[in-house]
Amino acid sequence: xxxxxxxxxxxxxxxxxxxxxxxxxxxxxxxxxKYIRALRQDGYQVEAVTNKxxxxxQGQDILTAESVHAASRAAVMGKQLVVLDxxxxxxxxxxxxxxxxxxxxxxxIALKQEAGRGRRGRTWVSEKGAGLFLSVLFRPSILPMExxxxxxxxxxxxxxxxxQMGFDAWIKWPNDVKIGEKKVCGILTEMSAxxxxxHYVIAGIGVNVNHRQFPEELQDIATSLYLETGQTWEKxxxxxxxxxxxxxxxxxxxxxxxxxxxxxxxxLCETIGQELMVxxxxxxxxxxxxxxxxxxxxxxxxxxxxxxxxxxxxxxxxKVLGADNGKxxxxxxxx
Numbered sequence: 373x374x375x376x377x378x379x380x381x382x383x384x385x386x387x388x389x390x391x392x393x394x395x396x397x398x399x400x401x402x403x404x405x406k407y408i409r410a411l412r413q414d415g416y417q418v419e420a421v422t423n424k425x426x427x428x429x430q431g432q433d434i435l436t437a438e439s440v441h442a443a444s445r446a447a448v449m450g451k452q453l454v455v456l457d458x459x460x461x462x463x464x465x466x467x468x469x470x471x472x473x474x475x476x477x478x479x480x481i482a483l484k485q486e487a488g489r490g491r492r493g494r495t496w497v498s499e500k501g502a503g504l505f506l507s508v509l510f511r512p513s514i515l516p517m518e519x520x521x522x523x524x525x526x527x528x529x530x531x532x533x534x535x536q537m538g539f540d541a542w543i544k545w546p547n548d549v550k551i552g553e554k555k556v557c558g559i560l561t562e563m564s565a566x567x568x569x570x571h572y573v574i575a576g577i578g579v580n581v582n583h584r585q586f587p588e589e590l591q592d593i594a595t596s597l598y599l600e601t602g603q604t605w606e607k608x609x610x611x612x613x614x615x616x617x618x619x620x621x622x623x624x625x626x627x628x629x630x631x632x633x634x635x636x637x638x639x640l641c642e643t644i645g646q647e648l649m650v651x652x653x654x655x656x657x658x659x660x661x662x663x664x665x666x667x668x669x670x671x672x673x674x675x676x677x678x679x680x681x682x683x684x685x686x687x688x689x690x691k692v693l694g695a696d697n698g699k700x701x702x703x704x705x706x707x
Contacts, residue, residue: 373397375436375455377407381418381428382439389425433501433582435483435607443612448477449508449622450615458484462507463562463576469509470564470572476511477619481611485578502596504579504607508618511572512626516565519573520682521630521667522622523547523561526575528637529617530557535640536613539600545643545660545669545686549579554595556580577614581605631665638663647689650681657689 376397381388390401397404408418408426417429437453444450452475459465459482466480482505510522527547534541534549534556542550549557557579564571580596582604597605624632638644643660650656650671658671661678669681 373399374407374410375438377404378411378416378428378434378436379438381426382434384428387419387421387424387427393426433604433606433608435481435611439606439608440481440611440615443606443609445612445616446477446619449619450477450479450611452478454478454480456480456482458482458486461485461576462505463560463574466507466509466574467562467564470574474509476509478509479615480507481505502581502583504577504581504610504614506578506611506614507574507576508615509572509574510622512570514570515568516563516570518629518666519561519563519565519570520546521625522573522575523559524630524637524663524667525621525625525633526559526561526577526618527557528633528640529614529621530559530577530579531640532617532621532636533610533614534597536617537597537605537610539597541640542642543637543640544688545641545663546667546683550642551595551600554593556595556597556600579610579614581607581610629665630667634663634665643669643686643688649687649689651685651687652681660686 377393380393380396390404393404394401408420411418416434419427419429421427435455437455440450440453440455454465454469456465459480462480462482462485465482466474466478469478469480483501485505508526512519512522524546527543527549530549531541531543534551539551541556544550544555547559547561548555557577559578560576561573562576563573580594582598583596584598585591586594621633641663644662646660648658648660648671650658656673658673658679661670661672664670664680669686670678671681671686672678
């Protein structure tokens with residue numbers, strides 16, 4: 373009901389009286405006031421004027437199922453869409469729905485995550501209302517070993533979405549999305565499978581949208597759309613565009629495997645051609661050569677030998693100013 377009221381206020385041409393809102397929603401004026409108060413507690417600016425009614429201050433970031441659908445061209449991804457206030461993690465909520473038989477494309481979005489997770493068990497900063505926290509359900513007929521390509525597909529979808537919005541976004545293999553030198557999006561993919569059968573795959577996507585600051589330990593490596601531009605962005609529009617790109621690339625993947633999107637992914641993968649530190653069990657330096665047809669990263673070591681990285685992390689070696697008479701030395705930073 374709160375989401376329906378929010379959409380009603382957004383589409384209204386001027387003020388709406390409490391009586392008119394109650395008539396359209398089939399609730400009492402007392403209930404109208406209760407939901408207006410709930411919207412304000414969520415951070416929405418709703419003006420109330422005697423004898424005129426209620427008015428939603430325009431230009432606000434309104435995130436509802438209806439506002440996401442209005443911005444999306446997808447037919448399957450997000451068709452079943454659940455928008456929640458606060459959850460432990462959107463992946464956890466969607467996993468339960470998947471176990472209960474939710475159809476492919478079912479999407480969960482939350483305003484806040486209290487236990488958001490990144491790769492390798494890291495915490496994902498989930499400030500309420502600042503980021504887009506979204507999980508999408510896939511039910512592909514593929515082998516478990518092939519699901520890693522879905523993570524790359526989601527990274528490409530995010531990068532294309534941000535580029536559509538005017539950002540110079542790039543992918544750091546396998547699935548981090550960056551603007552400049554800083555990370556703006558992380559993706560965590562989880563699956564339920566047997567030896568030769570995938571039950572479902574869940575892709576959790578976290579985009580830093582309207583964060584105005586980060587903890588001190590993240591300020592040098594994380595950014596947001598707001599910090600890049602100085603303006604707020606509508607998460608519903610971002611989510612709608614993203615679901616459209618996910619559907620486009622997922623359909624291509626189902627038709628032709630990762631090779632169907634390999635070229636587009638490679639064009640936006642900043643890891644190719646870079647000097648890298650490969651953070652494996654025994655770290656080593658290498659150069660990124662290409663992203664292979666199976667989604668693996670081919671690297672060339674300093675001795676000329678080549679190796680395919682199926683998993684793990686890479687860090688781009690940056691030129692830094694050394695203390696040795698001002699000469700350039702090679703350093704590395706985890707981005």
